[in-house]
Amino acid sequence: MAEATTTVTVRDLGAQGMVTLRGDLADETLIKAVRKVTGLTVPGQRGFRRGKSGAVAWMSPDELLLLVPEDKAGSAVADLDRALDGQHHLAVDVSDARAMFAVEGPFAREVLAKCSPADLHPDSLPEGEIRRTRLGQVAAAFWCEGDGIWRVIVFRSVAGYAQALLERSARDGAVGAF
């Protein structure tokens, strides 16, 4: 059981550049374009890769989410469109569509497991994987960026609900299951 004195905090991380890229994830041109924009290779199923200036998350068999600096989403879309010109794809800036939270603390996993039916056991959801799932009653995605360090994204309109839910779940303490 975690100590009562330790807490999990929930923080709104503010603006974050985000680009949805749909296309053939096995295609060499696309892989090169993603590397050019983020410096990262395309992750496998449910994978998440973090680099110095960005990150790439696997969202579905034909969709990636690219995290880029706040002011770089527009140019990232332009770069992707240029690199994939003439090739079927969709790159769109979704930075404004989302809210992103940091959920951090010793039982952050359990805070998320109170809200999401995803398997949050460390063996099942290690660092380097993302889950698209639900958080209470809204769609969400989250991944681990280190021991007790989690990132959660939800749609912008429900940021208030998501924050209240995460804070409430954090306030009610550790479960002691993981």
Place this chain on the structure above:
Amino acid sequence: MSTRLAQGGRLIDRSRQVSFTFDGKTFRGHPGDTLASALLAGGQVVMGRSFKYHRPRGAVAYGVEEPNALVNLGEEGRFEPDTRATTQEIFDGLVAESQNRWPSLDWDIGAVNSLFARFLPAGFYYKMFIHPRAAWKHLFEPFIRRSAGLGRAPRARDADRYEHFYAHVDVVIAGGGVAGLAAALAAGRSGKRVLLVEQSGHWGGRAVVDGARIDGKEAADWVADAVAALDAMPNVTLRTRAMAAGVYDHGYVLVHERLTDHLADKSGLRQRLWRVRAGRIINAAGALERPLSFAGNDVPGVMLASAMRDYLVNHAISPGDRTVIVTNNDDAYRTALALHEAGLIVPAVLDARPVADGELPERARAAGIRVETGRAVVRVKGRSHVTGVEVGLHVGEGSVLEEIACDAVAMSGGWSPVVHLWSHCGGKLNWDEAQAHFRPDPERPPLGADGTGFVRCVGASNGHLRTGDGIADAVAGAAWATGADAGKAPAGEDADEGALMPVWLMPQGAGVKLRAKMWLDYQNDVKVSDVQLAAREGYESVEHTKRYTTLGMATDQGKLSNINGLAVLSGALNAAIPQVGTTTFRPPYVPYTLGAIAGSAARETFMPLRKTQMDSWHVEQGAEFEPVGLWRRPYSYPRLGETVKDSVAREILNTRKNVGILDASTLGKIIVKGPDAGRFVDMMYTNMMSNLAVGRCRYGLMCNEQGFLVDDGVVARLSEDTWLCHTTSGGADNVHAQMEEWLQTEWWDWQVYTANVTEQWGQIGVVGPNARKVLEKLGGMDVSKETLPFMHWAEGELAGFPVRIFRISFSGELSYEIAVPAGQARGLWDAILAAGAEFGMQPYGTEALHVMRAEKGFIMIGDETDGTVIPQDLGLNWAISKKKDDFIGKRGQQREHMVDPLRWKLVGLETEDGSVLPEGAYAVAPGDNANGQRNVQGRVTSTYHSPTLGRGIAMGLVERGPDRMGEMLEFGAGADPVRAKIVDPVFYDKAGEKQDG
């Protein structure tokens, strides 16, 4: 009188006192006491009254199976009725009151029912109150509701907090007795993820009370070692006060955990509902002892033999100086021996069997306890407390051979395995003749997705009542659940037991007078005579009998009564018990709170509220909100002293005269892109979208496969291969899901990608004759009629904000809808308001939006449509392409009924007197239909007061409506029907000059 003994009580801490009240009287107990044990310690044997006859009742059991000792617990926001005193642990300040009594527990006016018991037989309510029909509602039901019922309903809002927790494990083990612990040890050693839950606050179950030995140790010591070993395993999670409530498909298990119910400090989370996905489920829930059916078996002081032993060993409770034991098996002798060892008197053990020569009876005889075989309790003496028993032959009819004075009676009718979790998903049972109980049939388990059984019962719940057998069975269960070698099972030892003799009626020849005092279901006052009456009246199915007599329908769900009841039924029907069968076991095993079910979905997180970036501004303006899907949108912005009706009118007039501003951010926005995108949008919309020029907008309709209109909106072509589809505010998610479904399942080879970008953009409507002036003042883009004509869009910068401007209108006025990245939407909103001030700009809400669209005859999805309306009904034929080979809904619209000339079609309606037609009102037609209802020929779909026209306007669907212009219709069939004329649905600016600015 019951009391506390000076020695013993393995669970209580005598060094500390806990004080609580029961019916206003203060009692004291020790930590480790339940409410029932503490009341018994204080001499309070009567704890409640029964449901129907208001008979005084005491605790008959020790755990969750208790039917009698239910209390109203707590106060205000923590008030909870029907709390079992046997499972509620005491804490300082606990407040409990007895239920179902008036004016007091000792003297209850409802007990008069008991005198009329022979007039209140099974099915009494059904028989008595069927005529006259009206009397049920007005006379009988209110009376019955007052006199029946158990606890009171809480009045205050729940003061506590609850949560859910999702866990994924390989093995769930339900029950922390020695079988569950042995299974957990074996499963834990395999390295698999194991969750072991125990409903009570203590590990070890019966073995620690009954003195079993395991691996040469006292059971209690073995249990302590096992728990310590399990605690040390990182892959094992242990929980007490956690009840496995139900097993559902796909290995889904609900576990209800109580965190503060036993504490005086209620500040923490009260309860947690574990939502578990388990690979395999081991049910180690043990077995429940059955009462015996003899006359007066409900008199306070009559208790299950095992329960009496629990109170004695765990809490040092003496049930009274003299206790008679009545049994059909050897196990009850443990109670006799325990009482004897505690220095209490056991005047006799009445054993229904002709012979009792097992190890335990012999030990009892050796201890000097009088053992009488072939004997029965004919009748218990005493009303509110046992004073003695009349003894007779078990094979007899009830002649009294002897009376024995006593203070308590311990009864045992054998044990029933707790098979609930096995049965919830369809596990089947076999009748075990030797032990007289139903036990799981291993050949017919509940089947999981892989076609194999996913639940297994072990130990007593599998019919293995002896310690050694039960533990061995549990270890075998662990091997099954983990697929690993479970190793050698710990060796359990206990006394050898002789055979049980089934006893369903005591004495077996008891006459009707005795049978009418033999309780089967204590809580619902169902007696042996009631079940027999049901059989005589033709009830053969146990499920029907249950409902007719209410057997097993109380809050204990028949944990004590079901097997006895169906045995009595089978006896009355002359059918074997397995032929009669059991009733269905349904979750939850024990009822739990609605709060736990709701979890965090309470108060501020009750449900998500979608807010736009302008939401805080709307709040500051004092807007009245309305829900649109999960969005909240401003309905109107009433000013100080203004009614909402007035503010709506003001907003409309101002928009039509000057300029209004609307938060349209909730509008759905979906990008469709790819080489086949044109072909795709042509399929999704009824009209042609592929030929829309880049830079242009077009209004489109979406239907489902049946042809019914489901969504509408403006489509803009962004580039050669990209379309932007606007949907209704509530519709974006559904439309997007529909698009993806078609693309992924039917047209998987089409090259199309979609993205729901609804939330990427804030959208602001600038609407009214002054709209262009406002935008020109903001500057940055040419918004002139020539450069940006109606139904065009343009991209650029407006006052420095990156925007897309759509020249579309839902109000009939000159209108610009401006999309801006959501993060900058509030900034642009403020800039527009500032620029618009000099042009008379005011915000308007959704109601003004609705009225203005109705004035223009524009339809609204959900008003003019209800899932049965096709676009042709709404005069939208112009938006249905005749050129296209196909679109979703085309074939549906060609069905016979869809082309019926008598279909109700859209028209405008103008009342004769200018009043507003009632919403949803029907236009009546002459005559009645086959059901004797008035014929109708149309109905109102939208109706408003139009401030623009100064009168009521409405739209409606009317049979052949467009062919009947000028005809009068009558709405409402009352004395005062409203007369309205069929008119064109466009009430305002028919020529459409205003929207062109």
